[in-house]
Amino acid sequence: MCGIVGIFDTRGAREIDPALVKRMNETQHHRGPDEGDVYTEPGVGFGHRRLSVIDIASGQQPMFNAAGDVGVVFNGEIYNYPELTTELEQLGYVFRTRSDTETIVHAWEAWGEACVHKLRGMFAIAVWDRKAQTMFMARDRMGVKPFFYAELPDGMFIFGSELKSLRAHPGLPHAIDPQAVEEYFAYGYVPEPKTIYKGAKKLSPGYCLTVKIGQPVPQPKQFWDVPFKLHHAMTESDAKGELVERLREAVKIRLKAEVPLGAFLSGGVDSSAVVAMMAGLNKDPVNTCSIAFQEKAFDESQYAEQVAKQYKTDHVTETVDTDDYALLDTLADLYDEPYADSSAIPTYRVCQLARKRVTVALSGDGGDENLAGYRRYRYAMAEEKVRSKIPDGMRKMVFGPLGKYYPKADWAPRVFRAKTTFEALSRDLTEGYFHGVSLMSDAMRDRLFSDRFKAGLQGYSAVEVMRGHAAKSPTDDPLSMVQYLDMKTYLPGDILTKVDRASMAHALEVRVPLLDHKLVEWISGLPPEMKLKGSEGKYIFKKSMEPYLSEEILYRKKMGFAVPLAAWFRGPLRQRVRESLLGSTLADTGIFNTAFLAEMVEQHQSGRRDYSAPIWSVLMFEAFLRKELNGA
Template sequence: MCGIVGIVDTRSKRDIDRSLLHTMNESQHHRGPDEGGLHTEPGVGLGHRRLSIIDLSSGQQPLFNEDHSVVVVYNGEIYNYVELMAELVELGHTFRTHCDTEVIVHAWEQWGEACVDSFRGMFGFALWDRNKETLFLARDRLGVKPLFYSMLPDGMFIFGSELKSLLAYPGMQRDIDPRAVEDYFAFGYVPEPKTIYKNAFKLPPGHTLTIRFGQPLPQSKQFWDVPFAPHAPMSEQDAGAELIERLREAVRIRLVAEVPLGAFLSGGVDSSAVVAMMSGLMNEPVNTCSISFNDPAFDESKYASQVAAQYKTRHHTDMVDKDDYSLLDTLAELYDEPYADSSAIPTYRVCQLAKKRVTVALSGDGGDENLAGYRRYKYAMAEDRVRSTMPAGFRKPVFGMLGRYYPKADWAPRVFRAKTTFEALSRDLVEGYFHGVSIMPDRVREQLFSAKFRSDLQGYRAIDVMRGHAAASPTDDPLSMIQYLDMKTYLPGDILTKVDRASMAHALEVRVPLLDHKLVEWISGLPSSIKLKGSQGKYIFKKSLEAHLPDDILYRDKMGFAVPIGNWFRGPLRQRVRDALLGPTLAETGIFDTAFLREMVEQHESGRRDYSAPLWTLLMFEAFLRKELHGDGAEAARTQRAFERPLEVI
């Protein structure tokens, strides 16, 4: 796994500042501590940091074709590279290495932009073809690997694996995008293709971007989408058997490495399934890593130990204090933009533990999105069944009124906390689901933001993100639709971002077999009725795993990777929350209604309301701003002005 950067003059082929390229490259040293390489030629500069996994003795980057007219920098793994290499040799290409990187340059020569259709794996790469005066960028289908870019006013195009590499470029504009702020306080992250900055973007998953010298920057082009194309009818037994075989194959192709390899093992269904498959494929015990908490309410390490004992793995567990909040400022440095998933803390710790034992770890990420494992899917489908029983003309005004006037009672038993349900029932499926997953629902964000900032948004709302994806959805099945929405937003924006930054901070490569695109395509075609059956999520997956895992692993309640932030904010972090939310950093932006910030803090402290997630979201936004401002008065004033500019509608 690696980090890539680049500077390309799209207008006049000015010389690239090699020292600046080096600075950008070294900003991502943690992604590839083994080696670094640069290439410059008129108008083009490419940089690479390498974490050596395959073909340790060669495969250094930037890597060229035979006549040095094509050069690539690449972050990822292409698991079918051996087959592609053989195919390309048959077509007349000559290879100098045994690594997957060289497959990219020859596949480009053979198939051009369509080369990405042949790659099976995770990747973010940039390729320069001197003869065609073309730069080609690509990101893998599900967004496992990141890729950021910006076109600057002077025609310089810059890109990198992390946003920090772009920020190392002196001409990079750092004006904050108000729409990204609205998105962040709804989702808890800034969804693709936006970043927190107006002029920096994420290349969306399954997209390419082709830049030709002297031409304007085009729109990115999608080369893949989750199909949700139904299969021919099959029995549950046959579906389960095929699911296991396809998972086993997805795991098998991810076991190629010339460095120590293992797996994360939380004791949940997905990671346990991956370990079960690995154990049947490897000739030696699997290295497994998990963390435990010193509070039984958050600890599921006993389940991980149970699976480890069943499969005789070399199991390693580290104890983490449930009050491990020392990473707050580290997270702001790690993610480069606001990011509010508090499970980033235990994820960072488990990656830290794993790196002591292995360089490559397989994870179970993606199973919930693929196979309908989240509890919220069950609630969303129950709400949708209610919606379908009554006309919208009746449902919207009646439940809308109930949602407005029913009291918000976080302190009450769940049966009496109907406000959120009423609000969801007044909406359609997409808006109801958005409402259910929002960190702060619309009514809270309306109170949170100042009148001026709401005006700056010019009517933009975060629901527009989901509306856009829903309009492009290949399915109208309700469950498949919300799975699709998660695969376009939550999966790349939250889950995969979290794992990439946490693992790369420790120079650890994480592979995700449940997000193998061929497996995802096949699972998407299964009937919704065998993914979520009654109240049982992942129904067909769990049934198919009964021969491999015990019932108390498969059918216990899902715990997740939670940390007790609500208690922190009433206890050891109480003063920090007050200082952050009621101090000058947030107030000077002009974004927030400061009276409502105070109300949130005081109501949470008193226990009248549970504002855990909103307070954490604000805390991480304040940490980002402090990092952005660097405590410099002039910089602070400049960034404040960025908030004050009217929104540019693009």
């Protein structure tokens, strides 16, 4: 696990300043505190920060072939590198190290751009081929590892593992992208491929980009997608057995490391299943860790203890203060752009705890997207069932006005909180799902933004992100479609971003077996009813885990990492909220309707409405702006 940076002259062979490459590289020191190096030649500069995990003695980067004309910087792990090494040796390539990085060097020599199809793992890669005058870049299929890039006005192309590495280049324009702002306040993060800056982008998961000297920078090309191609008829018994074997194999290939290795254990289904597989593959006790909360409503450590006791893991639990709001400004530094998932706080703490004992940790991330574990899938399917029985025109005519005029009743029992449901039913599946997952509704964003800012958007809406993905979807099954939308937006933009930055802040490598692309491909081919059966999400996964985990672990209500935002904003952060939302930093941008900001603050702090999620998103946007202004 590492951090990478690079500069590439698309117009020729201008000198690259080694001091600038080093400065960009050092912004990511936390990603690789063990070693660091830079390399420059006319037209090309590479930087690398290393967290030594495999081939500690000789896996340094940037790494070149024997001829010195193919060089690589790489962040991640290639789990099938031993098999690829054997295949490449049979083709005549000679290896000088035992590292997965050298496998990429020779894979490029052997197969060119097609090498990405051979790689099984998490990766962000840049390959310089001097003979072809080409820079090739690729990001892993699920987006576990990040990759940022920008084409500068002077023809220099820069890239890095974090946005802060690009910001260290003086040529990067810092103009904020209005569409990214609209998307942030809808999703709570800026979805791929945008960043908060007009001039910088994220390489989307499963995409590659080839830049050649003297040619315009092309659009990235997709090399993989989740297939959602149904298998031939399979019994539930066969599916359960094969799922266990495939998960065990995905876990097994992630256990190779020359440093201490363990797992996160929350007590939820996914992390517990991963630990169960690890315990069956390890002679020694598995190192596991979890965090407990002082407030029992947020605490599920007892379930983690139960699994730890069952599998005799070497388990540690650390209790954190529920009022752990001191990290607010730290988060702005970590994420480099606005990011509004408040569970980043406990995620940061559990990574901090894990790093005290291990350098590599396996996690259960990805199970909900893969196997339909979120409650919102259940709600979306119930809404779609109603939609399918009513003609489009009648649906919009009936539910549109109901959604518009029905009062929003957060305070009322759930049965009376129908406004969101009515609004969703008036829309199609994609727009309805977007509406259901949005941090702020269309109507709220309309009130949040100033008239001038909305005019600048020229009618652009964040729903276009999901519409774009839906148009390319390989499936038209409703459940598979919303899973696909999450795999393209929420999973890389929120979940994997959160884990990458929180773990790398502590130089901790996190491996994600449930997002092994071969496992994802296979699970996507299961019938939707094996994933969501009635009201039971992850149905086939839970059934397959029954021999390994207790009924209480498998079928209890999902909790997740929650923090008490509503109470914070009425209590210890009351003044911070007022200063941030009502102060000059936001007002001076011209983006916001300051009257609505004041209304949100007053209504929330008086207890009349719960605006905790919108206030948190604005608070994190303001923290980003202050950091940006201080940097300027």
